[in-house]
Amino acid sequence: MKASNTQLALAVAAALASTSVLADNDTQKLQEQLDALQKEVSALKTTSGFNLEFGGRVQLDYNYFDGAYNADNEGSGGSNFFPRRIRTYVESEHGNWDHKLLLEFAEGTAEIVMARVRYAFDNGLKVKAGKIREDISLNALTSSKHINTIERSSLANTFSPFFRWGASAYQYFKDSGFRYAIGVYKNDAFGATGSDENDKLTLAITGRATWSSTSPGDVIHLGVWHSYRDMGGNELGARFARGEVRETNTRLVDYAAGGVTSPLDSLSQTGLEFAYQADSLTLEAEYASRSLDAANSADFLDGERFDGFHVSASYFLGGEQRQYKASSALFVQPKNIKDAWELVARVSEVDATSSLQGTKATTYTLGTSYYVSSDIKFMGNLIYSDVEGAGTTALVGDEDSGMGFSARMQYLF
Numbered sequence: 001m002k003a004s005n006t007q008l009a010l011a012v013a014a015a016l017a018s019t020s021v022l023a024d025n026d027t028q029k030l031q032e033q034l035d036a037l038q039k040e041v042s043a044l045k046t047t048s049g050f051n052l053e054f055g056g057r058v059q060l061d062y063n064y065f066d067g068a069y070n071a072d073n074e075g076s077g078g079s080n081f082f083p084r085r086i087r088t089y090v091e092s093e094h095g096n097w098d099h100k101l102l103l104e105f106a107e108g109t110a111e112i113v114m115a116r117v118r119y120a121f122d123n124g125l126k127v128k129a130g131k132i133r134e135d136i137s138l139n140a141l142t143s144s145k146h147i148n149t150i151e152r153s154s155l156a157n158t159f160s161p162f163f164r165w166g167a168s169a170y171q172y173f174k175d176s177g178f179r180y181a182i183g184v185y186k187n188d189a190f191g192a193t194g195s196d197e198n199d200k201l202t203l204a205i206t207g208r209a210t211w212s213s214t215s216p217g218d219v220i221h222l223g224v225w226h227s228y229r230d231m232g233g234n235e236l237g238a239r240f241a242r243g244e245v246r247e248t249n250t251r252l253v254d255y256a257a258g259g260v261t262s263p264l265d266s267l268s269q270t271g272l273e274f275a276y277q278a279d280s281l282t283l284e285a286e287y288a289s290r291s292l293d294a295a296n297s298a299d300f301l302d303g304e305r306f307d308g309f310h311v312s313a314s315y316f317l318g319g320e321q322r323q324y325k326a327s328s329a330l331f332v333q334p335k336n337i338k339d340a341w342e343l344v345a346r347v348s349e350v351d352a353t354s355s356l357q358g359t360k361a362t363t364y365t366l367g368t369s370y371y372v373s374s375d376i377k378f379m380g381n382l383i384y385s386d387v388e389g390a391g392t393t394a395l396v397g398d399e400d401s402g403m404g405f406s407a408r409m410q411y412l413f
Contacts, residue, residue, distance in 0.1 A: 056088035057145050058411045061246065067402030068387050069248040075399040080247045084408065085144060087113065096120045114163055129167040135181040135208035136160045136225050138273040138286060138330060139310065146332040149367050150381045150406045153310035153348040154241035154253060159269055159288045161189030164204070172327040177214070179329050182207040187229045190267070196232030204229040210273070210329040219324045223273030231264035233295045240306075240352050243385040244363050245404035250396060252361040253350045255306060257391025259357025262302075263295040275331070277324065280316040282331065285309070301354060310348035317341045335374070342369045353389035360389045379408040 061084040070078040083106070091100035102114035118128035133141065139153050140160035151157075168183025187204040188194035196202055208225035238261050243252035256262075271288035287309045294302035314322070318341065320334040334340070344367045351360040367381035383404040392400055 051093040052090070053092070054088070054090050056086075056413055058086050058413075059084040059144070060409045061150065062407045063245055063247055063404065064406075065245050065248050065402060065404040068252055068385060068396045068399045069243065069245055069250060069402035069404055071396035071399045071402075072249045074397075075402075078248070082247060084150075084246065089114075096122075123171075124173070125169060125171045127167070127169045131163050131165050132168060132183070132185075133163050134161055134166075134183060134185060134204070134206045134227070135168070135170070136206060136227060136269070137271055137288065138221070138223060138275060138284060141328070141330045143332070145410065145412055148314045148342060148344045148369060149244075149312075149346060149365055150379050150408050151242075151244045151246060153286070153312070153346065154244060154350045154361060154363055155271075155286055155288055155308040155310050155348055157242070157244075158240040158253065158306075158308060158350050158352075159271060159290065161185075161187075161204070164189060166204075168206075172329075174326070177212045177326065179210045179212075179327070180207070181209075187231070190229070190231075191237035191261075192229065192231045192234045196230075196234075200232070202230040202232040208329075212324070212326050212329060214324055214326055217277070217279040217321055219275065219277035221273065221275035221324070221329065223271075223329060225271045225273075227269045229267050229269070231266050233263050233265065235261040235263050236267065236292065237261075241350055241361065243361050243387075243402065243404075244348070244365060244383055245385075245402075245406060248404075252363075252385055252387050252396070252402070253352050253359060254391065254395055255352035255354070255358045257357060257359050257389075258394035259354075259391060262292065262299055264292055265295050266293045267291065268293075277321065277331075280319055280321050282314045282322050283312070284331075285311045300356070304354050306350070306352045306358075308348070308350035310346060312344060312346035314342055314344040317343065333371070333374070337371045338373050340371045342371070344368070351389075353391070355390065357391045357394075358389050359387055359391050359395055362386045375412040377408075377410040379406075379410070381406045 062081045064079045066077045067075045086105045089102040098118050100116045104111045104113045115130040116128050116132050117130055120126045137156045137160045140156035164185040166183055166185030170181035172179040183206050185204045186194045187202045206227040210223035213220045238254050238256035239251035240253040268291045274285045276283045289307040292304045320340050322331045324331055346365045349362040352358045353360050363385040365381055365383050369379045371377050385402050387400045
C-alpha cells in the first residue's frame with residue numbers, strides 16, 4: 001500500500017471517529033484508536049502473503065463545441081463542465097492469485113467498470129475472469145489515465161467494447177517479443193443485449209497477437225486482432241463515434257443516418273496496429289474493419305463493411321519518454337514524470353457510409369499536456385471534424401464540419 005494511501009486512510013478514520021470521540025472531549029481515546037489503526041496498516045504492509053492497494057482517479061473536463069457537433073442548435077456554440085471519470089479501485093495479491101475491483105461514480109450512480117480475478121502460472125501464462133477489458137485496439141487498451149489526448153480516437157470508440165463479462169488467457173514470451181491473448185465474452189455491446197430471441201446467451205470471441213522489439217528509447221510494436229460477435233438478431237447500434245468531443249448533442253459517425261438500422265446475426269472485426277518509439281517521440285497507427293452479417297440476407301446492408309484508421313505522434317519537450325509494457329503490449333506515461341510538457345497530433349477517420357445512408361467523419365486533433373507530477377496533469381485539445389456521406393444532411397443538416405476545444409485536470413491517488 002502506498003504511503004499516501006495510508007495517510008488518507010488514517011485521515012478518514014480520524015474524521016469518522018471524531019464525531020463521537022471529540023464530542024466527549026476524549027482525545028486520549030482518539031489517539032488510542034489511531035495508534036491501533038496504524039499498527040493494523042503496518043501489519044498489512046509487512047505480511048508476505050497479503051498485499052493490498054487502494055487508488056483511483058478524478059478527471060474534470062471542460063468542452064466547447066460548435067458546427068456539426070451542435071447541429072441540433074443550428075451549429076451555435078455550446079459548452080459543458082463535467083466530471084469525465086471519478087474512479088476508485090482496490091486490488092490485492094495472494095501468491096499466484098490477484099484481483100482488482102474498479103468502480104466509477106457519477107451523480108447518484110455507481111458502476112462496476114472492472115471486476116477481475118487472475119491466476120499466473122509459473123510459465124508466464126495468465127488466466128483471468130470477470131468483467132475484463134477485451135484485447136482490441138492499442139489506443140483502446142491504453143488506460144484513460146495514460147492516454148495523451150483527452151478522448152480516444154474514433155476508431156477505438158467504434159471498434160472496442162472495452163469491459164465485458166468473460167474469461168481470457170494471455171502470455172508474453174520475452175525471448176521472442178511475441179504475445180498472444182484469447183478470450184470469450186458475453187456480447188452485450190454494439191446494440192446486442194447478450195441474448196438472442198430465445199434468451200440464449202450470445203458470445204464474442206476475441207484474439208490479439210503482438211510482436212515487439214524493445215530497448216531503452218527504441219520500441220517497435222506490431223499487432224493484429226480479430227473479434228467474432230454473435231448479435232442474436234439484435235439491431236446494430238447506429239451511433240458509432242462522437243468525433244472525439246464528449247457531451248455533444250450529435251454523434252458524427254452514424255451508419256443509419258438517413259436510413260435504417262440493421263438486425264444482425266453476427267459481425268466480425270479485424271484490426272492492425274503499429275507503433276514506433278525513438279526517445280521522446282512516439283508514433284502510433286491503427287486500421288480496423290467491420291463486416292456485417294444481416295439477419296435477413298435480403299437486407300441491403302448484408303455484407304457491408306465499415307472501416308477506420310488513426311495516426312498519431314507525441315513528443316516530450318524535456319526528453320522524457322513513454323514506457324512500453326511489453327507484457328501487456330501497450331504504452332503508459334513516463335515513470336516519476338515531473339514538470340514536463342508533451343505535444344500530440346492525431347488524424348483519425350471512421351467511414352460508416354453505404355450507398356444510401358451513413359456518415360464518415362475525419363477528425364484532426366492538436367494537443368498538449370503538462371505533467372505537474374505523476375499524479376497531476378493538465379491537458380488541452382483543439383479538435384476539428386469534417387462530416388460527409390449519404391446521411392450527412394439527415395444527421396447534421398448544413399453543418400458538415402465542427403470545431404471543439406477540450407480541457408482536463410487529472411488527479412491520481
